[in-house]
Amino acid sequence: MVKWATTDHLRKRLLRPMALDALIMDDLVWGWSRGIVQARNKLIQYSLAECICALQEHLKPEEYLDGLLKDAVYDLHNLSQHWHIISGHLNGTVDQIDYLLGVHALVAPAWRPRITSRTSEGIAASEPNLHYYTSVEDSLLFLRSRTALWHRWVQNYSERNDIRINLFFNLSSQRVADLTSQIAKETQNDSSSMTT
Numbered sequence: 001m002v003k004w005a006t007t008d009h010l011r012k013r014l015l016r017p018m019a020l021d022a023l024i025m026d027d028l029v030w031g032w033s034r035g036i037v038q039a040r041n042k043l044i045q046y047s048l049a050e051c052i053c054a055l056q057e058h059l060k061p062e063e064y065l066d067g068l069l070k071d072a073v074y075d076l077h078n079l080s081q082h083w084h085i086i087s088g089h090l091n092g093t094v095d096q097i098d099y100l101l102g103v104h105a106l107v108a109p110a111w112r113p114r115i116t117s118r119t120s121e122g123i124a125a126s127e128p129n130l131h132y133y134t135s136v137e138d139s140l141l142f143l144r145s146r147t148a149l150w151h152r153w154v155q156n157y158s159e160r161n162d163i164r165i166n167l168f169f170n171l172s173s174q175r176v177a178d179l180t181s182q183i184a185k186e187t188q189n190d191s192s193s194m195t196t
Contacts, residue, residue, distance in 0.1 A: 017107040021100050022139040025093070029147050032089060036150055039082050040157055046072060046164045073172075076165045083158035090151040097144040104137055 016136050018100055018104040018136050018140070022136050022143065025097055025100065025140070025143050029093060029143055029150070032086060032093065032147075033150055035082075036086060036154060036157070039079055039086070040153075042075070042079055043157055043161055043164070046076065047160070072168050073165060076161055076168065080158065080161050080165065083154055083161060087151065087154050087158065090147055090154060093147050094144060094151070097140055097147065101137065101140050101144070104140060108137070
């Protein structure tokens with residue numbers, strides 16, 4: 001921001017209608033994208049653990065202690081909540097960008113009469129330091145597109161997260177079933193030894 005405010009030709013671009021709003025939205029979207037990447041890295045840790053287990057051919061019950069499963073499910077539920085929160089914020093951000101585009105459409109005509117031609121030569125002739133008239137609108141459209149793309153990734157990660165939760169629940173159920181089977185066999189062995 002300081003660079004934009006202190007450099008003459010950049011300051012003129014900053015004074016265009018909605019330019020500052022576009023820069024603020026850009027910073028906001030980058031903030032959400034950093035949060036998405038951090039959460040994605042946590043999700044990938046559970047994906048890598050799953051791949052290692054698949055390489056071992058069979059899942060051994062002692063490798064999946066109850067604490068490990070409980071911690072994994074707890075972490076994945078927290079990630080799931082995180083995905084839902086980010087999804088809501090991204091939806092709100094898209095709505096805000098749509099609103100800014102609407103305001104820009106209302107404000108820009110008052111600024112347009114200063115431009116004699118929409119070609120870069122005409123703009124350069126009327127305002128030597130102004131290069132592209134539509135850059136604010138283009139920036140907002142790009143931000144909307146990038147935010148929608150991040151939203152699709154959040155939906156994808158949320159679905160992958162749910163798959164991991166189901167996997168760990170299934171592993172836990174399998175462990176309980178194995179333990180129940182062992183208890184039943186031991187009980188049967190004790191019962192048959194008591195009768196003899």
